[in-house]
Structure formats: C-alpha cells, structure tokens
Amino acid sequence: VIDRNNTSGLFDESTPPESRMVAIYTYFANGPAPGEGGSQRQAIAYSEDNGLTWTKYEGNSVIPNFGNEYGGDFRDPKVMWMEETQEWLMIVAGGRARIFTSPDLIHRMHNTDLVYADGSEVWSECPDLFPLAVDGDPDNIKWVYSGSGVFYIIGDLVKANGTYVFQAETNRMSFYEGGFGGGAGGDMYATQSFSNMPDGRTVLISWMPESNAEALKAYDKNWNGNQSIPLEAKLYTVDGE
Numbered sequence: 001v002i003d004r005n006n007t008s009g010l011f012d013e014s015t016p017p018e019s020r021m022v023a024i025y026t027y028f029a030n031g032p033a034p035g036e037g038g039s040q041r042q043a044i045a046y047s048e049d050n051g052l053t054w055t056k057y058e059g060n061s062v063i064p065n066f067g068n069e070y071g072g073d074f075r076d077p078k079v080m081w082m083e084e085t086q087e088w089l090m091i092v093a094g095g096r097a098r099i100f101t102s103p104d105l106i107h108r109m110h111n112t113d114l115v116y117a118d119g120s121e122v123w124s125e126c127p128d129l130f131p132l133a134v135d136g137d138p139d140n141i142k143w144v145y146s147g148s149g150v151f152y153i154i155g156d157l158v159k160a161n162g163t164y165v166f167q168a169e170t171n172r173m174s175f176y177e178g179g180f181g182g183g184a185g186g187d188m189y190a191t192q193s194f195s196n197m198p199d200g201r202t203v204l205i206s207w208m209p210e211s212n213a214e215a216l217k218a219y220d221k222n223w224n225g226n227q228s229i230p231l232e233a234k235l236y237t238v239d240g241e
Contacts, residue, residue: 072095134237135235204233205229213225
C-alpha cells in the first residue's frame with residue numbers, strides 16, 4: 001500500500017507521499033518463534049525508494065497469531081485504506097476469512113469473521129474485498145468478497161459498535177460458468193483486484209496454473225502457469241436478482 005499520510009510513522013519528509021510504500025505479507029515458521037505461537041503470521045516491510053529496497057519492520061510480527069489464535073492457516077493479507085473512518089482495513093484468510101483494522105499498519109484489532117447469508121463460516125485462500133456499484137448506480141453500492149477468484153459473496157460492509165462487519169446477502173456464488181476456476185488445479189486462481197485505479201474501475205488479474213506443472217519439472221521448467229488478461233468486475237441485476 002501507499003502510506004501517503006505516514007500513518008505508520010516509518011517515513012520522514014524526505015520521502016514523497018506517493019513513495020511511502022508498505023508491504024504487508026505472511027511469513028511462515030517451522031515452529032513457534034520466541035514469544036510467539038502459530039506457524040503463519042502477518043508482518044510488514046517498508047521502502048523509501050519506490051520499492052527498489054525494503055526494510056523489515058523491527059517490531060514484526062504485527063499479528064503474531066499466538067498459539068494459533070487465528071488458526072494454522074492464516075495468510076494472504078489484502079489491505080485497503082478506508083477514507084470514511086480514516087483507518088486501514090485488512091482481510092486475511094488461508095483458513096477462516098477475518099477482518100482486522102489498524103490506524104497505522106502496525107497496531108491491529110481483530111474485528112469480525114465472515115459468514116455466508118445462511119450463517120455458515122467463510123473459508124478460502126487469497127481473499128479480496130471490494131465495492132461495486134449495482135447497475136452502475138453510485139447510490140447503490142454493494143461489497144463483494146472474493147475467495148481466490150473461485151467464488152464470491154455479495155453483501156454490505158458496515159461499521160457497528162466500533163468494528164467492521166461484512167453482512168452477506170448471498171451464499172457462495174461461482175465466478176466463472178462452464179468450468180473455469182475451481183481451485184489451484186483449475187484455470188483461474190488467486191485472483192486479486194488492483195488498488196487505486198485512476199478511473200475507479202475494479203480490475204482483476206488471476207493466476208492461470210498448469211495442472212501438469214510437476215511433470216514439466218523433468219524438462220527443467222521452474223515456473224507454473226502465467227497471469228490472466230485483466231478482467232473488469234461489475235454488478236448487474238439479472239431477472240430481478
């Protein structure tokens with residue numbers, strides 16, 4: 001993310017606002033680190049030279065996952081700036097999808113966990129959360145949760161009693177009809193939206209994995225698949241739904 005307002009306090013005036021880059025990432029441990037539990041935890045690093053070099057924050061982890069508090073699968077953070085409440089919102093999954101907020105990208109508060117409209121728990125990898133105007137109407141905004149780009153949920157993102165809640169209006173819906181997607185062995189996976197698009201559109205890009213990638217290692221191939229073409233996401237009313 002671009003920490004234009006230096007909420008993190010990691011920059012000084014010599015770094016222009018548009019260059020204040022903070023990376024939020026998951027790191028893995030084979031066993032508990034000193035004073036920590038859980039093999040997957042969230043950390044940050046920052047760059048003062050437009051991403052050429054990075055410095056790991058000396059106070060990591062920013063979410064330590066003590067004793068697997070948030071589960072053994074706790075990864076893939078997606079972070080956005082919430083202008084209305086002047087704070088950062090993070091959605092993390094890998095296992096259960098969870099919402100956190102932070103005033104400074106360092107100190108974080110667990111808000112809520114996501115559920116479908118029927119009340120069942122939402123689990124996925126590679127989470128994403130973004131607003132879309134229904135039928136292009138800026139006065140009718142819905143929020144969409146994307147689970148790896150395989151499925152999505154439509155609902156509202158509201159702040160109640162100091163915490164953000166995703167109020168789902170649907171259950172799991174498939175992104176692609178006709179067999180696209182469907183997991184890491186499918187055609188499209190790990191979908192993410194670009195942030196801060198200058199024209200306000202929501203543009204997605206996906207990983208297109210190869211089901212035979214392991215077999216191709218015999219031919220010294222050391223990569224798996226490629227990125228998809230960009231796809232624009234919109235919400236339309238069809239047959240009253």
